[in-house]
Amino acid sequence: xxxxxxxxxxxxxxxxxxxxxxxxxxxxxxxxxxxxxxxxxxxxxxxxxxxxxxxxxxxxxxxxxxxxxxxxxxxxxxxxxxxxxxxxxxxxxxxxxxxxxxxxxxxxxxxxxxxxxxxxxxxxxxxxxxxxxxxxxxxxxxxxxxxxxxxxxxxxxxxxxxxxxxxxx
Amino acid sequence: xxxxxxxxxxxxxxxxxxxxxxxxxxxxxxxxxxxxxxxxxxxxxxxxxxxxxxxxxxxxxxxxxxxxxxxxxxxxxxxxxxxxxxxxxxxxxxxxxxxxxxxxxxxxxxxxxxxxxxxxxxxxxxxxxxxxxxxxxxxxxxxxxxxxxxxxxxxxxxxxxxxxxxxxx
DNA sequence: ACTTTATGTCAGTGTTGTTGACACTCCAAG
DNA sequence: CTTGGAGTGTCAACAACACTGACATAAAGT
Numbered sequence: 001x002x003x004x005x006x007x008x009x010x011x012x013x014x015x016x017x018x019x020x021x022x023x024x025x026x027x028x029x030x031x032x033x034x035x036x037x038x039x040x041x042x043x044x045x046x047x048x049x050x051x052x053x054x055x056x057x058x059x060x061x062x063x064x065x066x067x068x069x070x071x072x073x074x075x076x077x078x079x080x081x082x083x084x085x086x087x088x089x090x091x092x093x094x095x096x097x098x099x100x101x102x103x104x105x106x107x108x109x110x111x112x113x114x115x116x117x118x119x120x121x122x123x124x125x126x127x128x129x130x131x132x133x134x135x136x137x138x139x140x141x142x143x144x145x146x147x148x149x150x151x152x153x154x155x156x157x158x159x160x161x162x163x164x165x166x167x168x169x
Numbered sequence: 170x171x172x173x174x175x176x177x178x179x180x181x182x183x184x185x186x187x188x189x190x191x192x193x194x195x196x197x198x199x200x201x202x203x204x205x206x207x208x209x210x211x212x213x214x215x216x217x218x219x220x221x222x223x224x225x226x227x228x229x230x231x232x233x234x235x236x237x238x239x240x241x242x243x244x245x246x247x248x249x250x251x252x253x254x255x256x257x258x259x260x261x262x263x264x265x266x267x268x269x270x271x272x273x274x275x276x277x278x279x280x281x282x283x284x285x286x287x288x289x290x291x292x293x294x295x296x297x298x299x300x301x302x303x304x305x306x307x308x309x310x311x312x313x314x315x316x317x318x319x320x321x322x323x324x325x326x327x328x329x330x331x332x333x334x335x336x337x338x
Numbered sequence: 339a340c341t342t343t344a345t346g347t348c349a350g351t352g353t354t355g356t357t358g359a360c361a362c363t364c365c366a367a368g
Numbered sequence: 369c370t371t372g373g374a375g376t377g378t379c380a381a382c383a384a385c386a387c388t389g390a391c392a393t394a395a396a397g398t
Contacts, residue, residue, distance in 0.1 A: 017303055022296045023231075024334055025303070025315065026205075030224070031326040032318035033202050034245060036195075050353050055199070062192075068377065076203060081355050083378060105363045105376045127191045133320035134186055134194070137313065144306065144313020146194065149201035151302035157200040165193055219384060238344060250386055252346065274344040274395050 039125035047118075052077075052085045054122055060095060060109045061119045062164055067106045074160055094118060208294035216287075221246075221254045223291055226280065229264060230288045231333055234277045236269070243329055263287060 040054050059074050060066060068086070072079050086109070089095040094115035100106035111119060134142050150158060209223050228243050229235060237255070241248055255278070258264040263284035269275035280288060303311050319327060 017300050019292075019296060022299045022303070023292070025299050025311075026227075026292075026295055027231075027330060027333060028315055028318040029202065029205050031330045032321040033198065034326055035322045036198050038323060048352090052354060058195075062196075069375080077354080078356065079377065080357080080379085084354080087378085100376095103364070103376090107377070123188075123192070123195075126195055127188060129321060130191045130194050131186050133317055134191070136320040137316040140309070141313035141316040142194075144310030145317035146197055147306040147310040148302055148314035149197040151305040152201040152298060153204045154207060157203055161196060161200045164196060221385060236344080237346090246385090247387065248345070249347080249388085253385075256346090269344095272344080272396070274393095276345070 035129065036126070039129055040122045043122060043125055049088075052081075053089060056082065056085050056089060057094065057111065057115060057119050057122065061111055061116070063167065064110050065108045067100070067108060069106070071109065073156075076157075089115070204298065205295070208298055209291045212291060212294060218257075221250070222258060225251065225254050225258060226263065226284060226288050226291065229278045229280055230285070230292075232336065233279050236275045236277060238275075240278065242325075245326075258284070 037051060041051065044050055044054055055075055056071065059071055063070070063074075066074075068079065068082065072082055075082060086095060086097070090097050092114075093112055096110045096112050096115075097107045098110070100108055137145070150161070153161060206220060210220065213219060213223055224244055225240065228240055232239070232243075235243075237248065237251070241251055244251060255264065255266070259266050261283075262281055265279045265281050265284075266276045267279070269277055306314070319330070322330060
C-alpha cells in the first residue's frame with residue numbers, strides 16, 4: 001500500500017509526506033521535548049518543585065499581575081490543580097497574591113524577589129540549551145522551526161502564544 | 170543591560186539571539202507540545218489508558234521484538250514504571266511478551282492484532298496534525314524544524330532517534 | 339561456584355492531573 | 369433592596385504515573 005499523500009501549498013512545489021517522514025517528526029518532537037525540559041527539571045528536583053511550578057513561575061513572570069483564571073487558561077489545567085502549585089509558591093514566598101482592587105474576586109499574581117531569582121535560574125538553564133540548538137541549526141532552520149511549531153498548536157494556544165509575543169520583553 | 174549574544178556558525182552570518190527570541194522559542198515548544206499530544210490523549214482518555222501506554226505502544230510498533238530493557242532506555246523511565254504499563258497492555262491483549270530464544274532472561278515485546286489496531290488509530294490522529302502543520306509550513310520550514318529539534322536533544326536521545334530512523338518504514 | 343544481568347514484583351512516596359463541594363464576590367432582575 | 373446566578377478561588381479526596389528501595393527468580397558469563 002502506498003501511503004504517500006500529496007499536498008499543494010500556494011507557491012510551493014507539491015509536498016509528498018510519507019507516514020515514515022511524519023513518524024520521524026513525531027519521534028523528533030518526543031525526544032527533543034525531553035531535552036527541552038531536562039535542565040530545569042534537574043534544578044527543580046533539588047527544590048522539591050516540579051514542572052508545574054516552573055510553568056506557573058514562567059507565565060507569572062511573563063504577565064505580571066495576571067489573575068488565576070488567566071493563568072488557568074494559559075496553562076490548560078484545572079483551577080484546583082493550579083491552586084495547589086500556587087499555594088506552595090505563595091507559602092514559600094516566591095509568589096505574591098493580592099486581592100483585586102476593582103473586582104475583589106480576582107487575585108493578582110506577581111513574583112517576589114526570590115521568585116524572580118528562581119525564574120532567572122530556570123530560564124537561564126533552558127535558554128542555554130535553546131541558544132546552543134539555535135546556533136547549531138542556523139537562522140533559516142530556526143525560522144522553519146518556529147513556523148512548524150506555530151502550525152502545530154491548537155487555535156486557542158496559538159492565540160495565547162501570539163498575545164504573549166506581543167507583550168514584548 | 171544588553172542581553173544579546175553573538176554566535177558564529179561556519180558559513181553563516183553572525184547570529185544575535187536575544188533572550189526575547191529564545192523565550193518565544195521556549196513558549197512555542199510548550200504550546201506546540203500540548204497540541205502534539207492533544208489528539209491521542211483524547212482517544213486514550215476513553216480507554217482508561219494514558220500517555221505512557223501510547224509511548225509504549227508506539228515504540229513496540231517501531232521496534233518489534235524489542236526487549237524490556239531496550240524499551241526502558243528509549244522511554245527514559247524506570248522498569249517499575251514501565252512494568253505497570255506493560256502489565257496492563259499484556260493483560261488487555263494488546264502486547265505479547267515472549268521469552269527470548271537465545272537469552273531466556275529477555276522478554277521480546279510485540280503488538281497483537283488488537284495492539285496494531287490501537288496503534289494505527291493513535292498514529293493516525295497524531296500524524297493528521299503533523300501532516301497539516303507540515304503542509305502549512307512548507308518543506309524548507311520542515312527541514313529547519315527537524316534540524317533544530319535534533320540539536321535540542323541530549324546525546325543519548327539523539328543516538329536513539331538516529332537508530333530508529335535507520336530502521337526505516 | 340560465584341557474579342552479573344535481565345526481568346518482575348511489592349511497598350512506599352511525590353507530583354500533577356482530575357471531580358466534587360463550598361465560600362465569597364459581583365451584578366443584574368425582580 | 370433582596371435574591372439568584374455567574375465568576376472566582378479554596379479545600380478535600382482520588383487517580384495516573386513517575387520515583388526509590390528492596391527483594392526474588394532465572395539465566396548467562398567467568
